[in-house]
Amino acid sequence: MFEEKYKTEIDALYPQVLAFLPKYKESGLLTTDLQRKLRRGYIFCALIMERLERDGFVSGYNGATARKVYLMNRKGVIQMKFFEVNDPYYALIAAENMAEAVQLYISEVAGSIEESSEIEEETKEVSREYALMKYIRTTCKDGENKDNILEFASDTRRVILMDGGLV
Structure with missing residues (x-):
């Protein structure tokens, strides 16, 4: 109406x-x-x-709490790529491109001591499905896949997983 x-x-x-x-x-x-x-x-x-x-830009209703806003590009479409870095520390990162992934890795995982060219050599783009499976394997206990898939889909963190020794 x-x-x-x-x-x-x-x-x-x-x-x-x-x-x-x-x-x-x-x-x-x-x-x-x-x-x-x-x-x-x-x-x-x-x-x-x-x-x-x-349209998938905000999370569902949850009382009087603010709704999560999902990352998007200027066209209004969710457009994150996933990148995996294995050395010197493991990280799974959501970013729009390789340069942004390397910058996030240096600032949030490795610190400013690493050379970006070396990090870029260790960084590879992975599919959303691969990133989801890594996330599930790392965060799931038996039978919790559905909740973890929903959590992965609504996560707004840019560094999704990182070496447990750094936390």
Whole structure:
């Protein structure tokens, strides 16, 4: 009922919403954030939030807590590649490209002492399926695959796994 009434207006504002969505990656997104940003009422913003959820840009409703915002590119499509580094420390990283993966590895895993050219030689792009299987093998106990698959799909961390000795 409401959705039909506001469809044209929501369609017009949706690209604007997608453009500011990454700013809420760390804090999460509430309907009230949309209200403030768009200067619109609750029902209108709740419909936008439902569409964001349906399109996979935010997590599902969880009471009054902020919804997780998933990483995306400027086109509004989830577009992370996965990279694995084995030496000097193991890490599985989600990044848009090799350069970003190397930078994340140096800053969050190895520290600034490593040479980026050496790290790049040790870094390889892996498929989403491979990354998921590594994640499941590392984090699962018997029979918990479904929960871990959902957790992997909604994880916003960029360094997904790293050498346990570093933690």
